[in-house]
Amino acid sequence: MSKNTDDADGSSVLQSKRNATRYQILVQIAERQPAVSQREIADAIGVTAQAVSDYLLDLVEQGYAIKHGRGRYEVTKEGVDWLMSQTDALHEFVQHVSEDVIGQVEIETAIATTAINEGETVSLMMQDGVLRALSGDVGNATAVAVTDATADRDVGVTDFDGVVDYDVGTVTIVSIPHVENGGSATVDPTLISDYVDTHELIATAGTEALAAVRAASLEPDIRFGTVASVREAATKGLDVLLLATTNVLSAHTDELRDGNISYEVVDAAEE
Secondary structure, three states, X not given: OOOOOOOOXXXXXXXOHHHHHHHHHHHHHHHHXXXXXXXXXXXXXXOOHHHHHHHHHHHHHHOOEEEEEOOEEEEOHHHHHHHHHHHHHHHHHHHHHHHHHHHHHHOEEEEEOOOEOOOOEEEEEEEOOEEEEEEOOOOOEEEEEOOOEOOOOEEEEXXXXXXXXXXXXXXXXXXXXXXXXXXXXHOOHHHHHHHHOOOOEEEEEOHHHHHHHHHOOOOOOEOOOOHHHHHHHHXXXXXXXXXXXXXXXXXHHHHHHHOOOOEEEEEHHHO
């Protein structure tokens, strides 16, 4: 075998069949070393003994394994490091599939608006940024309850049919100067009060932003307005008023842009 080019382009075992086979063979060597039977490895991973032989030559050439004699191999430190890097990537992928894909596809959580019994059909709607379930088939989107719930309690739902109809929210970002540039003292409190009336949620990011909101005799719904929380609120249909100190402003706009969330930025010092 020639020098493996998959390593040069950073291909993982999820992207390269060749690297997937090399990964399996290295694991088998680590389990069996130093006495390694090529036939046993071939049977274990479902390839030919000749293929195992070719891969072993390549792994030795790569420095991932060392040959001590006929049928005697050992995984090197470089080989262990490569195995660990690929295993970490696999773990992250499996975790993503388990938590973000399968978990969301199979069972979602809603707030029951009525008493719900396990096994009954429920209607789904988005209200105040929260998925809600109503007993009966009366909406555009339905599901089947997998737990019992009384009103205002969480209920598990699955077997979704239809689409929950709601509009993605928007974000208005009021840029608050850093304290070195005047901070909250440069912001007219009435400006914030005017924006509050047209938004469902107030979030602050930065101490200057919190001070500006409190100067308007208001209290934020989200005091520590992380980029993820603001984006999530808008994704769930809420119009968000975010007051952000200038030094964290770009992090929020980048996140909203990546999430295709509509936003506008207002410079409070210039209003």
